[in-house]
Amino acid sequence: MLIKSSGTGFIHPVSSEITSRALYEGRRDVLRLMAGGVAGAALASWAARDALAQAAPFQRPGKLAVLTAGKSAVAGAMTMEKVTDYKDASTYNNFYEFGTDKSDPARNAHTLKTTPWTVEVEGLVKKPAKYALEELLKLSAQEERIYRLRCVEGWSMVIPWVGYSLSELIKRVEPLGNARYVEFVTQADPKTMPFVGSSVLDWPYVEGLRLDEAMHPLTLLSFGMYGEVLPNQSGAPVRLVVPWKYGFKSGKSLVKIRFVEKEPRTAWNKAAAQEYGFYSNVNPNVDHPRWSQATERRIGEDGLFAKKRKTLMFNGYEAQVGQLYAGMDLKKNF
Amino acid sequence: MLASRLLLHPAAKRALFVAALCPFIWMLYGALTHQLGANPAEYLIRATGDWTLRFLCLVLAVTPLRVLSGTPVLARFRRMLGLFVYFYAVLHLLSYSGFDMAFDVADIARDIVKRPFILVGFSAFLLLTPLAATSFNRAIRVLGAARWQLLHKAVYAIAALAILHFFWMRAGKNNFAEVAVYAIILGALLGWRLIRFMKKKGAFPASLGLL
Numbered sequence: 289m290l291i292k293s294s295g296t297g298f299i300h301p302v303s304s305e306i307t308s309r310a311l312y313e314g315r316r317d318v319l320r321l322m323a324g325g326v327a328g329a330a331l332a333s334w335a336a337r338d339a340l341a342q343a344a345p346f347q348r349p350g351k352l353a354v355l356t357a358g359k360s361a362v363a364g365a366m367t368m369e370k371v372t373d374y375k376d377a378s379t380y381n382n383f384y385e386f387g388t389d390k391s392d393p394a395r396n397a398h399t400l401k402t403t404p405w406t407v408e409v410e411g412l413v414k415k416p417a418k419y420a421l422e423e424l425l426k427l428s429a430q431e432e433r434i435y436r437l438r439c440v441e442g443w444s445m446v447i448p449w450v451g452y453s454l455s456e457l458i459k460r461v462e463p464l465g466n467a468r469y470v471e472f473v474t475q476a477d478p479k480t481m482p483f484v485g486s487s488v489l490d491w492p493y494v495e496g497l498r499l500d501e502a503m504h505p506l507t508l509l510s511f512g513m514y515g516e517v518l519p520n521q522s523g524a525p526v527r528l529v530v531p532w533k534y535g536f537k538s539g540k541s542l543v544k545i546r547f548v549e550k551e552p553r554t555a556w557n558k559a560a561a562q563e564y565g566f567y568s569n570v571n572p573n574v575d576h577p578r579w580s581q582a583t584e585r586r587i588g589e590d591g592l593f594a595k596k597r598k599t600l601m602f603n604g605y606e607a608q609v610g611q612l613y614a615g616m617d618l619k620k621n622f
Numbered sequence: 623m624l625a626s627r628l629l630l631h632p633a634a635k636r637a638l639f640v641a642a643l644c645p646f647i648w649m650l651y652g653a654l655t656h657q658l659g660a661n662p663a664e665y666l667i668r669a670t671g672d673w674t675l676r677f678l679c680l681v682l683a684v685t686p687l688r689v690l691s692g693t694p695v696l697a698r699f700r701r702m703l704g705l706f707v708y709f710y711a712v713l714h715l716l717s718y719s720g721f722d723m724a725f726d727v728a729d730i731a732r733d734i735v736k737r738p739f740i741l742v743g744f745s746a747f748l749l750l751t752p753l754a755a756t757s758f759n760r761a762i763r764v765l766g767a768a769r770w771q772l773l774h775k776a777v778y779a780i781a782a783l784a785i786l787h788f789f790w791m792r793a794g795k796n797n798f799a800e801v802a803v804y805a806i807i808l809g810a811l812l813g814w815r816l817i818r819f820m821k822k823k824g825a826f827p828a829s830l831g832l833l
Contacts, residue, residue, distance in 0.1 A: 375660075376660035379659065379660060380659065380660030380661060384795075388795050388797045390659075390660075390661075391659060443661060443664075487796060488795060488796045488797055489796070559796060560794070560796075563794070575736075578737055578739070578790075578794060579737060580733075580736070585661070585663065587660050587661055588660060592653070592662060592663055592666075592720075592721055593720060593721070593724065594724075595724040595726075596722075596724070
């Protein structure tokens with residue numbers, strides 16, 4: 289795929305990321321050299337591949353078990369933006385079961401027990417099932433997906449996840465005709481999660497999607513990041529990633545996936561309905577009641593005095609998911 | 623008394639000055655050596671706010687401590703602590719204006735109107751400014767002690783606004799534990815003054831004199 293458009297998830301890079309002029313002007317020399325070589329034909333076709341994909345976008349941190357994954361063919365699944373440092377992505381987290389400060393989860397989440405782990409799929413489905421984590425891992429081919437992550441608080445990252453489309457699982461359990469929403473229930477074990485029971489939220493943390501949102505190929509059931517299994521603070525051993533919605537919609541450490549008829553009452557919606565709607569799509573035109581959502585700070589990239597970058601509609605995934613909301617008043621259904 | 627002699631030592635003020643600058647030096651050092659975590663801007667905005675509140679508690683604790691412990695010399699540190707409240711408040715405002723708003727005055731003006739907690743914080747800063755500006759001896763002489771004291775009573779309103787600012791900021795996460803700690807400290811310091819004032823006025827019957 290040579291030509292990148294917003295349809296394939298291409299957001300124009302900043303000037304510093306564009307290939308330097310000298311390198312660019314030398315590209316024909318390189319090609320000529322290759323074409324003249326013994327393995328010329330093979331090398332030339334290799335060279336024609338996506339130039340930006342040549343350099344690995346990130347390095348495996350070497351901290352946890354490797355989780356190998358193939359490239360994803362899902363449209364929009366591979367942003368070419370600079371990947372956030374693993375250190376930032378794994379130490380700056382919102383996971384209130386381990387404390388409300390963003391440095392708390394990395395400090396406290398070591399107590400989370402991720403084996404054995406099961407995920408129950410229940411409710412309005414033909415084939416309810418209880419999946420052991422090992423079965424879930426093998427249910428479909430693991431793919432690498434590099435997504436933008438936009439937090440409702442006004443910061444963002446770029447994370448290389450490992451997982452597969454949630455739709456793979458949904459197809460297997462065969463939702464019934466009256467299943468219209470999917471509810472995601474996350475782990476709430478006061479013995480291993482010190483802040484479960486604090487008055488901040490109702491426990492367990494529950495999130496939800498409309499069935500068509502859950503079926504969208506970008507909606508990811510994720511088991512890893514940066515080529516390794518998920519660190520506990522990022523929602524090990526299995527979590528959801530919905531890249532066009534604010535981060536809190538992507539539940540961590542899932543234990544139940546329930547198919548229901550009515551819109552689920554979600555954790556933040558219960559805590560502050562006027563601030564956190566059910567949809568919570570990233571939308572620069574609908575402000576949070578207490579702050580603007582028009583801009584964001586990219587963690588680890590934008591310097592202290594850099595102007596914050598503009599937030600994109602549906603976090604830049606409008607081409608892929610815009611049609612899910614055709615005709616909907618997004619100001620009302622925020 | 624040894625404690626009083628130590629507090630009267632010329633170096634005592636200098637020591638306090640250096641101690642009060644330590645948080646600022648740490649922030650500066652942390653920012654330059656990238657030790658402030660993934661979001662240094664957020665860290666600096668919050669840390670400068672925290673230290674403003676802490677110095678506000680400290681400066682308001684001087685008089686109760688002085689009276690309750692019978693250590694009149696404590697009074698000589700009050701002005702410096704008060705000016706450090708303003709110092710950290712200025713840093714807090716600068717961090718917010720610079721890191722969050724890129725010093726865009728129009729954006730800041732819009733934000734003050736849009737977000738009540740910013741308005742409250744900004745009002746507290748405005749109220750604090752004349753107090754810092756009249757902290758030197760000549761200002762007291764020019765204003766006259768009575769008027770100067772009346773003006774500086776504004777610190778109570780500032781404390782209330784500061785707590786409201788912090789409360790509103792934390793309301794999003796329903797996370798009020800820290801807010802409560804500061805509210806209790808400032809409440810106790812103001813309550814102590816209120817009770818003393820009432821007692822002086824004779825509003826309390828003698829049987830309540832123990833208060």
